[in-house]
Amino acid sequence: MGVEMEENRGAFDGHRAAELMAELREAFGSGRTRSYEWRVAQLKALFRMIDEKEAEIMAALYSDLAKPELEAFLHEVSLTRSACQLALKELKRWMKPEKVSSSITTFPSSSEIVSEPLGVVLIISAWNYPFILSLDPVIGAIAAGNAVVLKPSEVAPATSSFFARTLPAYLDSSAIRVVEGAVSETTALLEQKWDKILYTGNSKVGRIVMAAAAKYLTPVVLELGGKSPVVVDSNVNLEVAVKRIIVGKWGCNNGQACIAPDYIITTKSFAPKLVEALKSTLEKFYGEDPLESKDLSRIVNSNHFARLTRLLDEDKVYGKIIYGGQRDEKKLKISPTLLFDVPHDSLIMKEEIFGPILPIITVDKVEESFDIINSRTKPLAAYLFTKDKILEEKFVNNVSSGGMLINDVALHLANPNLPFGGVGESGIGAYHGKFSFDAFSHKKAVLHRSFGGEAPARYPPYTLKKQRILKALLSGDIISLVLALLGWPRS
Amino acid sequence: MEELGQKVSFDSKRAKEMVNELRGSFEEGKTMGYEWRVEQLKAILRMINEREADFMAALHSNLSKPYFESFLHEISLVRASCSLFLKQLKHWMKPVKVPAAITTYPSTAHIVSEPLGVVLVILTWNYSFMLSLEPVIGAIAAGNAVVLKPSEVAPATSAIFAKIFPEYVDNSCIRVVEGAIHETTALLEQRWDKIFYTGNSRVAKIIMTAAAKNLTPVILELGGKSPVVVDPDCDLKIVAKRIVVGKWGCNNGQACVSPDYIITTKSFAPQLVDALKSTLEGFYGKDPQQSKDLSRIVNSEHFGRLTRLLDEDRVYDNVVHGGQRDEKQLFIAPTIVLDAPLDSLIMTEEIFGPLLPITTVNKVEDSFSVIKSRPKPLSAYLFTKNKKLEEKFAMTISAGGILINDTTLQVTNPDLPFGGVGESGFGSYHGKFSFDAFSHKKGVLSRGFGGETPARYPPYTPWKQALLRDLINGSIITLILALLGWPWRE
Numbered sequence: 001m002g003v004e005m006e007e008n009r010g011a012f013d014g015h016r017a018a019e020l021m022a023e024l025r026e027a028f029g030s031g032r033t034r035s036y037e038w039r040v041a042q043l044k045a046l047f048r049m050i051d052e053k054e055a056e057i058m059a060a061l062y063s064d065l066a067k068p069e070l071e072a073f074l075h076e077v078s079l080t081r082s083a084c085q086l087a088l089k090e091l092k093r094w095m096k097p098e099k100v101s102s103s104i105t106t107f108p109s110s111s112e113i114v115s116e117p118l119g120v121v122l123i124i125s126a127w128n129y130p131f132i133l134s135l136d137p138v139i140g141a142i143a144a145g146n147a148v149v150l151k152p153s154e155v156a157p158a159t160s161s162f163f164a165r166t167l168p169a170y171l172d173s174s175a176i177r178v179v180e181g182a183v184s185e186t187t188a189l190l191e192q193k194w195d196k197i198l199y200t201g202n203s204k205v206g207r208i209v210m211a212a213a214a215k216y217l218t219p220v221v222l223e224l225g226g227k228s229p230v231v232v233d234s235n236v237n238l239e240v241a242v243k244r245i246i247v248g249k250w251g252c253n254n255g256q257a258c259i260a261p262d263y264i265i266t267t268k269s270f271a272p273k274l275v276e277a278l279k280s281t282l283e284k285f286y287g288e289d290p291l292e293s294k295d296l297s298r299i300v301n302s303n304h305f306a307r308l309t310r311l312l313d314e315d316k317v318y319g320k321i322i323y324g325g326q327r328d329e330k331k332l333k334i335s336p337t338l339l340f341d342v343p344h345d346s347l348i349m350k351e352e353i354f355g356p357i358l359p360i361i362t363v364d365k366v367e368e369s370f371d372i373i374n375s376r377t378k379p380l381a382a383y384l385f386t387k388d389k390i391l392e393e394k395f396v397n398n399v400s401s402g403g404m405l406i407n408d409v410a411l412h413l414a415n416p417n418l419p420f421g422g423v424g425e426s427g428i429g430a431y432h433g434k435f436s437f438d439a440f441s442h443k444k445a446v447l448h449r450s451f452g453g454e455a456p457a458r459y460p461p462y463t464l465k466k467q468r469i470l471k472a473l474l475s476g477d478i479i480s481l482v483l484a485l486l487g488w489p490r491s
Numbered sequence: 492m493e494e495l496g497q498k499v500s501f502d503s504k505r506a507k508e509m510v511n512e513l514r515g516s517f518e519e520g521k522t523m524g525y526e527w528r529v530e531q532l533k534a535i536l537r538m539i540n541e542r543e544a545d546f547m548a549a550l551h552s553n554l555s556k557p558y559f560e561s562f563l564h565e566i567s568l569v570r571a572s573c574s575l576f577l578k579q580l581k582h583w584m585k586p587v588k589v590p591a592a593i594t595t596y597p598s599t600a601h602i603v604s605e606p607l608g609v610v611l612v613i614l615t616w617n618y619s620f621m622l623s624l625e626p627v628i629g630a631i632a633a634g635n636a637v638v639l640k641p642s643e644v645a646p647a648t649s650a651i652f653a654k655i656f657p658e659y660v661d662n663s664c665i666r667v668v669e670g671a672i673h674e675t676t677a678l679l680e681q682r683w684d685k686i687f688y689t690g691n692s693r694v695a696k697i698i699m700t701a702a703a704k705n706l707t708p709v710i711l712e713l714g715g716k717s718p719v720v721v722d723p724d725c726d727l728k729i730v731a732k733r734i735v736v737g738k739w740g741c742n743n744g745q746a747c748v749s750p751d752y753i754i755t756t757k758s759f760a761p762q763l764v765d766a767l768k769s770t771l772e773g774f775y776g777k778d779p780q781q782s783k784d785l786s787r788i789v790n791s792e793h794f795g796r797l798t799r800l801l802d803e804d805r806v807y808d809n810v811v812h813g814g815q816r817d818e819k820q821l822f823i824a825p826t827i828v829l830d831a832p833l834d835s836l837i838m839t840e841e842i843f844g845p846l847l848p849i850t851t852v853n854k855v856e857d858s859f860s861v862i863k864s865r866p867k868p869l870s871a872y873l874f875t876k877n878k879k880l881e882e883k884f885a886m887t888i889s890a891g892g893i894l895i896n897d898t899t900l901q902v903t904n905p906d907l908p909f910g911g912v913g914e915s916g917f918g919s920y921h922g923k924f925s926f927d928a929f930s931h932k933k934g935v936l937s938r939g940f941g942g943e944t945p946a947r948y949p950p951y952t953p954w955k956q957a958l959l960r961d962l963i964n965g966s967i968i969t970l971i972l973a974l975l976g977w978p979w980r981e
Contacts, residue, residue, distance in 0.1 A: 070951035100906040214699035219917035237940035285949035417589035418934030445892035445907035460774035462559035
């Protein structure tokens, strides 16, 4: 039990997946994962693990992504730690049934909503924030009382193997398991019947996951991506705006983040100022030779490197580079690159970039940017920089996206009181904070009645008199209501 | 105004055109405003008031549903729902302020409800009026354009909707499409922003698979075998009445929340059976076929299905009450079966009809493992005076919803989410949950240009890292200094 790793027992195929499922169902069926004490023990163990293994975690992240230590610490380690802490602090409250008001039609009665675990859930994680995107959902699933299987991304192998060897040493392996692997292992997992699946990744695989889930009517949370636009108004504090855009793009895994600013829209008149400010701040942050900067992640692997260079080298686009464009294939590095006024039908304006390239397109009036955004599929995040409160309100009310952030970039995921998730092509469902607990819970309605409060008018044979009483009751006529409740007139 | 589904076949091309029109209306912003939503809801309320007789007649035509039931369960529930929405909509539409986190200080955070776009509501036949309008009201209130596809198994209500609805609501944004598999398939080939389906799990899988092609979120309101546990420690007379009216008084057992089967102790079963028999006679008379207070079976296909459940060898011999049937009238008498084998059809398939099996156990607590060994139902009921048993049931039995000491009423409380879990579905609606079901909850964080933390920006120095570490570990002094943007080190 426990420390044995899946990979030591040969290929993880459908047979092994079914065995795994049977074991976890038994664990869940035993009731073990439902108790407050068990959930707290797991969360505390996770917290301890993050403390004790911090160096190992950072090393894995560096190996997978060359992620700067400050980023790894800030975005992965400490956010995960906070998620744990929040769950530990709030769990008792989250687990309490929520009393709701009872309606007159069921008087006398009391009603509540009880949160119960769904059962055995599958979490399929991504490679770009491999630590937090694995553990954040796991924290939610555990807090909600489920048994969990985590399938980390094979594209971040060091972090994946960290989980495979470390989680069993801290957590209850009878109910929480890690399965490493790629397409074939994931397929084997998806053939099982899960009570919920949370997938973080791209929309192509998102469709595959949902179709597999459909076979068992398994509900899903799909955290996908999209092209998150940044609208920059001329009425801004340009210095601050530019710093925030840069750190939100290149300071978040070098643009490889689902909520990375994908492209900028600004006015033709303001663009030159914006471009100048971006260029000079980029140089301040990453130096004259950014390929040498230690403060930028590298591109995760050669597949993605090729993908990004393809976007850059498209005929329509190549001449539009106004900053950067250097690359080092051996080191998997592409320098922060700005493009100006690329054609709207170029690849780089159609596909999610997920890299260190930032196109800037221009419009005449800043409001036109809303139409551009709305003409595309709904993104995971949309950003606006402006001091104009009216423009801000228009943006919020007219642009649809998973989440929105005004005058900053990427930060909204750090507020656990906001649901984090997509809409349309950017995904289904949400999590973070209590939303994670809710995502992995069934909200069961419970209505309690006693044997009093009989309303004879309710029972057959249905007479006109009874119908009158009930009509009166339902139209809110107080006197008839009281009479009916007192069981009068009796038929 | 198009006459859909009448002369010209409603195929994929027509479906695409219709969706494009509705998308155009949505993108113009027609459905966004509070005024438009209120206008539609008021129109629906007016429609219910003005055309009540037409709808009641259609419901009666489909199912011989007693007027009383139609009024109570369908018409008045929808009316109440409309009124609730009209009263609360402004409040529901308002963004909800949430606390801002220290990590994003200073900032304000809101959750904004926005419409999803163009949604499809696929309806079912048994509560063809209520189950049609309830989700549609939610979709409209949330600001969406809507297509309803009523069930062809309830042709009278479907036709009435197709005819009357367009006279009241804004047809550029709300449409009715009649039809069966062919039309539904054409609809499912389009891209929707949400699909709401009420029905059975077989079709649900087809719908969710089609939805997956476009990453369309779905709500599936399915069924299951909703068990009723009867503890000997109860008020038997009231229990019998509430079970009978919940079963046969709700569309003659053809309801997703219908008590499907009873579990009680071996010792108590005889008393329970007697009480049920005498209550049945009190409600429906000695010859229930003459009672006007029972719906009929919806069609001959379902009649055949139910008689198949009843006539299975080991089941028929265990009939302790009823069993009579009249195929021409689509009538099956209220029937009780005692201790049918647990693997018989009647104990494994959702009954959805006037047959009520009773399964006995030694101790009432044994009923829990019976229920847990089966797929999760839409509802689970328990009759008991024992508070401890009640609590154990509510906390450990997993079902869409639970009702203690009554049946079916949970659907009438708009403050309770109504929906399934596992095989009985996912997602929920009713009341504000309907509004939420058809909304996207968009998190919005708003900052000003103040509150700069230099430690956040490259180049990342060990000093900055130390500062941020302290900050995040909650060192108050560092926090304040950092928030004041000090020390500066550019």
